[in-house]
Amino acid sequence: MNEPNPFVDFIKTYKDEPTLFCENILGINPDKWQSELMKAIVSGERKISVRSAHGVGKSSVASWILIHTLLTHLDCKLIVTAPTSGQLFDALFAELKKWIGEMPQALQDLVDVKSDRVVLKSRSAEAFISARTSRKEQPEALAGVHSQGKVILLCDEASGIPEEVFESAAGSMSGHNVHTILLGNPTRNSGLFYDTHNKLKGAWKTFHISAFDSDRVSEDFVEEMAMRYGEESSAYKVRVLGEFAEETDDTIIPLELVDSAIQREIPSDHGVSDTIWALDVARHGADSSVLVKKQGNIITEIKTWKRLDLMELSGRVQAEFDTTEPENRPMEVYIDVIGMGYGVLDSLNAIGRLNAVGINVAESPSQKETYMNLRSELWFKFRSFLEAKMCKLPANEYMIADLVGVKYKFTAGGKIQVESKDQIKKRIGRSPDVADALVLLMAGDAIASRSGSYARDWKQPLVRDIKGVV
Template identity: 30%
Template sequence: MSKPYNVVSTLVELIDLYWDDPVAFAEDMLEFDPDDWQRTAMMDVAEVPLTTIRSGQGVGKTAFESALVIWFLCCRPNPKVICTAPTRQQLHDVLWAEIAKWLEGSKVKQLLKWTKTKIYMIGQEERWFATARTATKPENMQGFHEDYMLFIVDEASGVEDRIMEAILGTLSGDENKLVMCGNPTRTSGVFYDSHNKDRENYRSRRVSSRDSKRTSRRNIAMLESKYGKDSDVIRVRVDGEFPRGESNSFIALEAAEFAKNDVRLQPVGTRLIVGADIARFGDDETSIYGRIGGKTVIERHHHKQDTMQTTGWILRLIDEARAERPEIYEVEIRIDDSGIGGAVTDRLREINEERQLGYIIVPVNNGSSASDEHYGNLGSEMWGCIKSLLEENMSNFILGVPGVLELPDDEKLIAQLSTRKWRMNSNGKIYLERKEDMKKRGLQSPDRADAFVLAYAEVETDSGYSFGTLSI
């Protein structure tokens, strides 16, 4: 005689075994064979509260979302899962139907009851469930409160900000989670911001159709022939990139992400170059980067410390780098000398002379004249140098040549590099967006980006001093 099915004991086993491992749950309970990106993104959801994925078409995001819904329902006590999408067709005919398919063939189908608008734990219909709510009005997303909640937002680029703000306002618990997926069709809104200015708050991923075994190479070739390889249609539908048409960011997000994800360098050389952007007691951040060649070897960021403390940190970081790397024989320190940065420059010069350190100390005024006639000032020219280096990385990759610049794995730095806009003045020169204007747009001051640019730029100052190059 077969052993009776015990729902409680089964749930206890599932929760204990798969609480933080949706990949194993999908493989064992759903017989789902996830692609590499699906595995990585599933673990993102288990580890962090906010996950955002922009992708090309046909990469398997609906199956990915379905597996997460079933995992969360089976591996959290008394959960609520809210699934939404901009249209009823996308929500019910695509996502909700996909969940039904995976549930029907699963080993947990005896636990859950699927209906056209709700999936619930048998015997716990009022508290343990997933529901489908079209993203048409904010009140559809409100009124949900539970220790364990998961919001799945499909085709998130098409969901209005007022809807997304209602969802974000609901996520108040430590175990509340949000997953946004979709083609990156718009360069504004919460979904766009989650991959740009707000990306430090999210675990963000990009999935290209070219990298998926589920997509048709023939269809990709057809789209490229019809619309052009460099068209926004290809960027959005195939490459999972936001369109260029609406964006006027100076440095492309894809170039910054490439330098973080695909470039791996060793610190080759004997010269340590340090860049420091100085703040004091306001909301801005003091940032320090030190690099050897194209590799960052030291960095520090802090708030609300005076200029003497910052001077001490610069010297301490250099000492630590030299202790770890005895081959360093030359040190160059570049300071944003405008405003309070001048105090750091002066003190560094005093200590450099007193201790006979032999460091090269370079005061930099971003507003001074550029050596390149295309730029309106030195600060814009330095950013232009970094833009060129990041784009060179991508060109080198195509040619099979090593990259020249590796970005640290720092979402705040990437966001700051890729959200600063530019304009061309009546004199035909390029100027970067002012920090004051960035703050008016709700962005932070790009302190980390400015320090990074100081460390890596290759330009000349008014005095004719030539910054060091990446080639040692």
């Protein structure tokens, strides 16, 4: 008489009970929305889209779905993707591996965990989880996936996945046994993910999870987001409310551009010749002095200092220069000379070891018919820098808050005028010091040396590019 196979009983018990699987096998009690999402898949929902706030547990539930399906279906191809390798392997796949490690050892022994793949050992060709990065240049991440059993196409950070990937996956997504699951923060107001919660909503099972729907999000996080961005801001709506934030007409830089630049993967520009630094000098006690560094199209570092006198600040900047490898030292350091910046510029030029260039953002722009002043021109120049989608920003919450918080208007003469520091500080309660340092990096395209020599004298008027190209 054959011994009963305990795995058969295991599948019978848990195949249609993903919440029970999580409780008994993974030792976790899912939130109500997580249980509803898992149940929707078991019930046969083929198209599911989840927009959520930050930190509500979407990577966790994605991992539970994948593990539960792998262990309860002998034929299953589970493809997981994200816009960048960092989002895929450092976040979601790392979470998946963590939860596999929470299973009883007997179940862990059934699977083989590799760097980009998890397989059921006894059916490695028929039952597996495969991680594939979604790139515009290689849109086939979800293409050509077919199986006699269950197929799941799970897309994390779906707002950032290029449309070409979804277009290429149309054949895979059409199968009667295919479940497409889109998960993400609603950072982009276009594309398939946005459409599934709007004009395509009738064809998709949708979930909307705010920070207030999950005990996993702390009150401190919500309060910090409200203080940093303001409850009416796009960043608060996306990060806390899980809402698509319609950008207002007077916003210079939408959150979408900033988030995509943070997540973007581009080759390192280490050692490139066009290394530039920019320094925004604090004007008041609560403000920060900010030094930003750019190598090619990568913003490599943001450093902030508070309550330094001019000599201390000059010393910090000079020390940054002296301790940087010679091949990575900046060609020039742009310094906003309005207010206290003049003293720092004078001090650094007196030392003479770096090329400090004074920039007066209140002066006239090179495109005089379009912008009210150089400050306005530089802000829109930085927006163009982001819109080109060839740059990389560091992950810095203060930077995000500054960049998305500044507005502009049209003057009576039809020129674009960006808010002044004082106006912004009055409106949002702080000075956008990080953003002002970043936009100062764009000054190199708008100025030229009067004498043609490399070292510039801040007292000399800046000569514009005669073609007006900024």
